[in-house]
Amino acid sequence: MIIGERKPLEEVFDRTSSFNKILVLGCETCVAVCLAGGKKEAEETAEAISLHRKKENQPVEVKAESVQRQCEFEFIDEFKDLMNDYDVVLSLACGVGVQTMVDRYPEKIVLPGLNTTFLGYPLEQGVWMENCQACGDCVLDKTHGICPITRCTKSMLNGPCGGSSEGKCEISGDIEIECGWHLIHERLKALGKLDYMEEVEPPKNWSTSFHGGPRKIVREDVKIVRGE
Amino acid sequence: MFAGSNLEKVLANGHFAITGELGPMRGTDLGPCLEHAEHMRNHVDAFNITDNQTAVVRIASMATAIKLVERGMDPVMQMTVRDRNRICLQADVLGGASCGVKNFLCIQGDHQTLGSEPQAKGVYDVDSTQLMKVIKDMRDENKFVSGDEMEAPLDAFIGGVVNPFADPFEYRPARFAKKIAAGVNFVQTQCIYDMDRLKEYMKRVVDMGLHEKCYILAGITPLKAIGAAMYMKNNVAGIIIPDEIVKRLKGAKEKPGGVKAEGLKLCVEQIQQVKEIEGIHGAHIMAIAWEEKVPEIVEAVGGLMPRPKFDD
Amino acid sequence: MADFNPSLVTLCCENSAFLVAEEENLPGVTPVKIPCGGQVEHYHILNAFDQGADGVMVLACLKENCKHFWGNDRAEKKVNYVKGMLENIGINAERLAYSPVAANNEYKYGELVKEMYDKLKEMGPMEGKVKK
Numbered sequence: 001m002i003i004g005e006r007k008p009l010e011e012v013f014d015r016t017s018s019f020n021k022i023l024v025l026g027c028e029t030c031v032a033v034c035l036a037g038g039k040k041e042a043e044e045t046a047e048a049i050s051l052h053r054k055k056e057n058q059p060v061e062v063k064a065e066s067v068q069r070q071c072e073f074e075f076i077d078e079f080k081d082l083m084n085d086y087d088v089v090l091s092l093a094c095g096v097g098v099q100t101m102v103d104r105y106p107e108k109i110v111l112p113g114l115n116t117t118f119l120g121y122p123l124e125q126g127v128w129m130e131n132c133q134a135c136g137d138c139v140l141d142k143t144h145g146i147c148p149i150t151r152c153t154k155s156m157l158n159g160p161c162g163g164s165s166e167g168k169c170e171i172s173g174d175i176e177i178e179c180g181w182h183l184i185h186e187r188l189k190a191l192g193k194l195d196y197m198e199e200v201e202p203p204k205n206w207s208t209s210f211h212g213g214p215r216k217i218v219r220e221d222v223k224i225v226r227g228e
Numbered sequence: 229m230f231a232g233s234n235l236e237k238v239l240a241n242g243h244f245a246i247t248g249e250l251g252p253m254r255g256t257d258l259g260p261c262l263e264h265a266e267h268m269r270n271h272v273d274a275f276n277i278t279d280n281q282t283a284v285v286r287i288a289s290m291a292t293a294i295k296l297v298e299r300g301m302d303p304v305m306q307m308t309v310r311d312r313n314r315i316c317l318q319a320d321v322l323g324g325a326s327c328g329v330k331n332f333l334c335i336q337g338d339h340q341t342l343g344s345e346p347q348a349k350g351v352y353d354v355d356s357t358q359l360m361k362v363i364k365d366m367r368d369e370n371k372f373v374s375g376d377e378m379e380a381p382l383d384a385f386i387g388g389v390v391n392p393f394a395d396p397f398e399y400r401p402a403r404f405a406k407k408i409a410a411g412v413n414f415v416q417t418q419c420i421y422d423m424d425r426l427k428e429y430m431k432r433v434v435d436m437g438l439h440e441k442c443y444i445l446a447g448i449t450p451l452k453a454i455g456a457a458m459y460m461k462n463n464v465a466g467i468i469i470p471d472e473i474v475k476r477l478k479g480a481k482e483k484p485g486g487v488k489a490e491g492l493k494l495c496v497e498q499i500q501q502v503k504e505i506e507g508i509h510g511a512h513i514m515a516i517a518w519e520e521k522v523p524e525i526v527e528a529v530g531g532l533m534p535r536p537k538f539d540d
Numbered sequence: 541m542a543d544f545n546p547s548l549v550t551l552c553c554e555n556s557a558f559l560v561a562e563e564e565n566l567p568g569v570t571p572v573k574i575p576c577g578g579q580v581e582h583y584h585i586l587n588a589f590d591q592g593a594d595g596v597m598v599l600a601c602l603k604e605n606c607k608h609f610w611g612n613d614r615a616e617k618k619v620n621y622v623k624g625m626l627e628n629i630g631i632n633a634e635r636l637a638y639s640p641v642a643a644n645n646e647y648k649y650g651e652l653v654k655e656m657y658d659k660l661k662e663m664g665p666m667e668g669k670v671k672k
Contacts (some may be wrong), residue, residue: 009628024548044625047586052629054590055668094300120341152340154310154350158357158410159403160335162391162418163465170465171339200361200410203314203354203373 001030001095001121002127004037004114012045013052015111016090019060022049023086024113025079025101026066027093034128037092037114039066045092045113061086070097076104083108136208136215142201144183144191150202151180157220160185230367230413231383234273234302235274238510238536239443245510246532247304247416247445248272248522249278252287260293261287264519265296271526273535274331276416276433279306284342290324297328304387305329310336313353314362314373323364324381333387334359334412357410360386364411368434386411390444391418392429394466401432404442414443416512419460422468423501430507439507446502447512450495450521454478454487492521496528503529546594546660551584553577553615555607557599557647560649569653577601578611585622585636593633595660597653601639612640616663631667635660 006012016022017170024046032038046064053060065082069075070093083089088109091098094116101110118130123219139157140147153169160181163170169177206212211213229236238245252261265275275296279289293303305324307317321332336356354362354373363456365371366382390404401513419424425515426446433439451457454477461469473494479492495513502508515522525534544573550571552558561571572588574580577600588596598619600612623633639652 044583047583047590048625048629051590055630154336155352156355158355162394164394165465166395171341185399196408200406203358
């Protein structure tokens, strides 16, 4: 899923300081599951803004709401009336949700309240890890389920660099980063498939990733044409 | 001969090769770097120019390499895949080669977050192994990565690095074999301090016959201070410094010449030891911030001077 | 600040602190019953401040005595998180406190609340609050 993190409150206060009617809009899908932008977080962010503005002697009208999926028109259409009562939306959805809102309500100002950080999953409660970069040409079959593009800090495709030490990546600091290729090596060894570690993998085609430009998928078979 | 560089000739003729490392400056004056090169001119066969080493911004390795070519020296132009995509990497190989550079050393490069510009975007379009193959295909097939034909041929002696001290240790010889399959002609190792581990690694390399397909230069770095040794031991991933080495340096504090003299002595002994290991074809001396000591080290090893000369 | 009478909200677990709190009835203190320390959300605490509290205490069960296993531990972590938020907002984090209290310990509840109340009295009204 998409993992996010609320922007620092100072930044939220600063960006919303010129507005007097603020709608804080959470999203109940990915960012709610990672405890960053769901209903609860929308409520606490709204409270924080309200408290801060009171302290600054500039009271504000602020309301917290959330929507099942901020990245789909069908879901955000229900806010049409409510939108008229507020002069800004602080979206706690991922960047996709923010832009979907802007697309649907072009006359409104929609500000991001989250930093969309990565595609990943919760390792345990309170710990989230990146494991996919949406490169558009999945190689997980070759490495048996561990992504070298994401899990190797240098996105290497031909094994670990010289900075792999005791299973850890050279950039490990306060937070330990596992060496992705160490993990791949261990996994392939367990599966009896170490042969792959000896193959020279040619340069990757990055044109399927963002490097080929913003991506768009068009499927004529599922498009709805009026009059059909 | 792949490129006929001085380094390649020395190795091809069976001599124990000596190369020295040069780190370009962090400003526009290349003077100190060229001075170091002149100082070790008669003691090394080639000069290895780092490419923004440790991810710190410096004068480009290609510019420095070209300056050495102008002085009649043989540079090894390092190329990391961290800062350039395949367009720029191929362009720089052409650029270096068109100005007389013959040795190209492909490395991954320390991660940008560890260097002077930690907010930089890393490139990593190709990895170091792929870069070897890219240069090999340019040289042997006259083709770019895209398959397009080059307009004029490339001569290149392709280098790389191997690290016997990184993990997983059991995979390291296979990774070396992969680099050979990708086209590497010579490699230099990470700084050696753990001689036992090097010997174990080399035994496996020789058993696989890799030393017959690729020249291997042992990486040697003299230790100047106990602090430097401790820093490398604790903070540099992929370098192992055994406790005995630290103990030996500490024990030299009161001796004449102190830690520095002991560090040099240790370095000379290490070169003497690696010379005896089957499969090692030379030594690459990385005297970081101590370049002026290279001639003294080479002379002290014994039997290395004078360096072989070849008529062009 | 002798004439300042703070308003203190105590969010009390119904299995421990609230059993004492409802008996005590201290002036200036508003106990709020919560089902478990683990049920306290960040916005509950912020909301208490937003509604005019000068201080908030979260009072849950003693260590390893939570009916729902870790509700008290989670409450303590949440309080620490909200302290950080208060600092960002510009409110002294000392206005928020967490303490464990046993159901049969009126004395401790009284002591803790009095201590906090006196501290708030000393600190004065909420930062930025317009004095009447």
